[in-house]
Amino acid sequence: MVTALNKKLLRDLWNIKGQLVAIIFVMATGIMAFVLSFGVVDSLELGRDVYYDRFQFGDVFANAKRVPQGVKKQIQQIEGVAQVETRVTFGTIIQVDGMDEPATGRLISIPDNRDPLLNNLYLMKGRMLRPDEENGVLAGEAFVKAHGFDLGDRVTMIINGHKRELSIVGVVLSPEYVYSLAPGAMFPDDKRFGVFWMSLRALEAAVNMDGAFNDVSLRLSRDANVEDVKSELDRILKPYGGLISFDRAEQMSNWFVQNELTQLRTMGYFAPTIFLAVAAFLINVVMTRQVATQRVQIGMLKAVGYRDMEIAMHFLKMVMVIVVVGSVIGLVGGIWLGSGLLNMYAQYFHFPYMSYSYSYDVMILAVGFCALAATGGTWIAMRQAATLPPAEAMREEAPTEFKRTILERLNIDQFFSFLSRIILRQLERRPIRAFLSALGVGFALSILVFAFFMEDSMDYMMDVQYDVSQREDLMLSFVEPRHIKALEEIRLMPGVMNVEPIRSVPVELRHQYLSKRTSIMGIMPDPDLHRVLDQNLQQVAITKGGFILSKKLAEILNVKVGDVVIADVLEERRPVLELPVTAIYEEFMGLGAIMDIERLNAYLNEGPVVSGAAVMVDPNYNGPLYKNIKEIPSIIGMANMSRMREIFEELMDQNMLQMMAVYIIFAGLIAFGVIYNTARIAFSERSRELASLRVLGLTRFEVAYILFGELAAVVFVAIPLGIYIGYGMVAGMVASLDTELFRMPLVINSDTYGFAVIIVLVSALFSFYLVWRQVDNIDLVAAQKGVE
Numbered sequence: 001m002v003t004a005l006n007k008k009l010l011r012d013l014w015n016i017k018g019q020l021v022a023i024i025f026v027m028a029t030g031i032m033a034f035v036l037s038f039g040v041v042d043s044l045e046l047g048r049d050v051y052y053d054r055f056q057f058g059d060v061f062a063n064a065k066r067v068p069q070g071v072k073k074q075i076q077q078i079e080g081v082a083q084v085e086t087r088v089t090f091g092t093i094i095q096v097d098g099m100d101e102p103a104t105g106r107l108i109s110i111p112d113n114r115d116p117l118l119n120n121l122y123l124m125k126g127r128m129l130r131p132d133e134e135n136g137v138l139a140g141e142a143f144v145k146a147h148g149f150d151l152g153d154r155v156t157m158i159i160n161g162h163k164r165e166l167s168i169v170g171v172v173l174s175p176e177y178v179y180s181l182a183p184g185a186m187f188p189d190d191k192r193f194g195v196f197w198m199s200l201r202a203l204e205a206a207v208n209m210d211g212a213f214n215d216v217s218l219r220l221s222r223d224a225n226v227e228d229v230k231s232e233l234d235r236i237l238k239p240y241g242g243l244i245s246f247d248r249a250e251q252m253s254n255w256f257v258q259n260e261l262t263q264l265r266t267m268g269y270f271a272p273t274i275f276l277a278v279a280a281f282l283i284n285v286v287m288t289r290q291v292a293t294q295r296v297q298i299g300m301l302k303a304v305g306y307r308d309m310e311i312a313m314h315f316l317k318m319v320m321v322i323v324v325v326g327s328v329i330g331l332v333g334g335i336w337l338g339s340g341l342l343n344m345y346a347q348y349f350h351f352p353y354m355s356y357s358y359s360y361d362v363m364i365l366a367v368g369f370c371a372l373a374a375t376g377g378t379w380i381a382m383r384q385a386a387t388l389p390p391a392e393a394m395r396e397e398a399p400t401e402f403k404r405t406i407l408e409r410l411n412i413d414q415f416f417s418f419l420s421r422i423i424l425r426q427l428e429r430r431p432i433r434a435f436l437s438a439l440g441v442g443f444a445l446s447i448l449v450f451a452f453f454m455e456d457s458m459d460y461m462m463d464v465q466y467d468v469s470q471r472e473d474l475m476l477s478f479v480e481p482r483h484i485k486a487l488e489e490i491r492l493m494p495g496v497m498n499v500e501p502i503r504s505v506p507v508e509l510r511h512q513y514l515s516k517r518t519s520i521m522g523i524m525p526d527p528d529l530h531r532v533l534d535q536n537l538q539q540v541a542i543t544k545g546g547f548i549l550s551k552k553l554a555e556i557l558n559v560k561v562g563d564v565v566i567a568d569v570l571e572e573r574r575p576v577l578e579l580p581v582t583a584i585y586e587e588f589m590g591l592g593a594i595m596d597i598e599r600l601n602a603y604l605n606e607g608p609v610v611s612g613a614a615v616m617v618d619p620n621y622n623g624p625l626y627k628n629i630k631e632i633p634s635i636i637g638m639a640n641m642s643r644m645r646e647i648f649e650e651l652m653d654q655n656m657l658q659m660m661a662v663y664i665i666f667a668g669l670i671a672f673g674v675i676y677n678t679a680r681i682a683f684s685e686r687s688r689e690l691a692s693l694r695v696l697g698l699t700r701f702e703v704a705y706i707l708f709g710e711l712a713a714v715v716f717v718a719i720p721l722g723i724y725i726g727y728g729m730v731a732g733m734v735a736s737l738d739t740e741l742f743r744m745p746l747v748i749n750s751d752t753y754g755f756a757v758i759i760v761l762v763s764a765l766f767s768f769y770l771v772w773r774q775v776d777n778i779d780l781v782a783a784q785k786g787v788e
Helices: 004-015 017-054 071-076 141-147 200-206 226-240 252-292 295-303 308-346 360-386 418-429 431-469 486-491 551-557 597-603 619-630 641-654 656-695 700-736 750-776 780-784
Strands: 060-068 081-087 089-095 103-110 122-126 136-140 154-159 162-173 193-199 212-220 474-483 496-511 514-523 547-550 564-569 576-580 583-585 593-596 609-617 635-640
Touching: 004 017, 004 308, 017 252, 017 308, 017 360, 017 656, 060 226, 071 081, 071 212, 071 226, 081 103, 089 635, 103 154, 103 200, 103 635, 136 141, 141 162, 141 193, 162 193, 193 200, 212 226, 252 700, 295 308, 308 360, 418 431, 418 700, 431 641, 431 656, 431 700, 431 750, 474 486, 486 496, 486 609, 496 551, 496 597, 514 551, 514 597, 547 551, 551 583, 593 597, 609 619, 635 641, 656 700, 656 750, 700 750
Parallel strands: 103 193, 136 162, 514 593, 547 583
Antiparallel strands: 060 212, 081 212, 089 103, 089 154, 122 162, 136 193, 154 162, 474 609, 474 635, 496 514, 496 564, 496 609, 547 593, 564 576
């Protein structure tokens, strides 16, 4: 049955259709951002967990130099160990036709007569290896895609100093290499690093490991004590050159995956929560003012006999239309956009199973939050009108105070035209309403600043990291530490302009009850290439006995300058060092610990040895230089720093920046919706006043000046307010993204503020234009009448 109130509802919805669409878009955008972000992160974590479980990803891992197979029985007897898988792994140089730069790889053995017990492979295409197959390999999907290889293609490798041509018989994924990293690399470079699996007997013969292994993975029982298992495993492997074991949380690929997911989850929680909160606040303000414009109608309805509850339900129906339509658009759009965004991440996270999953709890929370804000705003405004006697409510609301304005009391009102005085008087007599309008526009500007800042921060971080701090072109890594004279061979290569020694030692740093596994890097006291900087980008001096920690590592260990850190060296004789911290430096990526290379070698009781080199080269000689590097078997890895920067920028574009691009679109929609609603409601509130002024002789332009002058003042106040709020949002995001993998600097360029302000001003001008069309067409007779 269509009652009179329902007819009024339909008529009201049609009359405010422009505002209705804007409010719905604000609400839908908040819900959309919330649903898609939570859904993407939840889907990635679910895909990872399913992958790890189905393919028996290990719980504990360890490496050694050469361990007899008989030791495997001792490992199996460790309390809490459910399964043991021993393997042979070996680094290799890969020669790819048409590629000047040397590529590196890792060969991993798989059993000949059975499937692996742990770290199983997912076959993408082709076949698995046959028992004792000598010249076939399984190749990781990432390397195959990067080079366009196919089944049957042959790959040339330098294995243990001997050149071998191996045929790709299958393309696989491994839970150990979701994130494929070359030794010492911070980011995956699928074109220059690949993982391959080879028959156990074939690889044993190639690297002289018959009857031995150098890599072990464990699966633990549910009640196992992980630390006890690791300690016992370390004890067993120590005589065989074993390194300190590590659990799944410290496994390199999983550690990077977890850090990336943590950053995405932070982005997925922080940004959408801000969007949803802003949308809820704006809906509350808009609905409060929208209902307030119907004060006269509420009075008339009460006068003809409608009860307060009937009137309340009438306006709540209006809210429910907005909530239902906005929720449907937001939920459907969030799921659709989330699925598309997940497909982008699927190219980066190599999971065999990936499907978009969404939580009903998240949907209910998002819809409920906006619905509560909208109904709350409606209820407050309706109650304010409903408590008035009908005769009072049917009159236009009078100013709360009749007194001289501040300008009049200061006797400076004479410097303003009478039209400007009307604007200022209106703002002063309703300061809360003006402030809430400015706050709403300010929020719209702030989320634009928040959405744009990511690129500023990333650009600054890359400039500092690769142009100011790490100024080398290449970072070379050796198979084993070598005498420093080995750098002379590099200096004589074509195109080499400068070479600096690097010594990297794996350690576990301890301070009080805190510990962290990382590596100490030994460099020259006054390096020109690989430099250490403070927060002011000034070079930090490296003294002979100095030990310098990155700010993040110092926070993890709760260390300050002057404290002594215990360093358990994780190779060779495993000495324990006591190192006083002499300085703390700023670093955006990784966890750094730096000291003088001569002092480090002295602590280790070693001569002048190096494990790598930082090299500056003339790019005109890249081809001959790379050819020379390929011919040196002792070089196991080469990181091209310009390529590292490109990879990092690609990774950021693939995950964070793509999500932020979506947020920028959302922010723009919210900004326009907010400003348009503010302008349209202001016109609705003052349409009778404006019509009266027209009747009294004011022109259309003068009437528009009064209306838009008030709105311009609101926007003018909102700009600095929005910039301040936006800076606070960015500071909160930067603090929440402070992870072990990388830290974002708090950098917002002036052009970012400029873009945000321009978008707000353009939205304001366009909104003013739309409202101006209505001002221009005011029906002077109808506007003077009450609503019938």
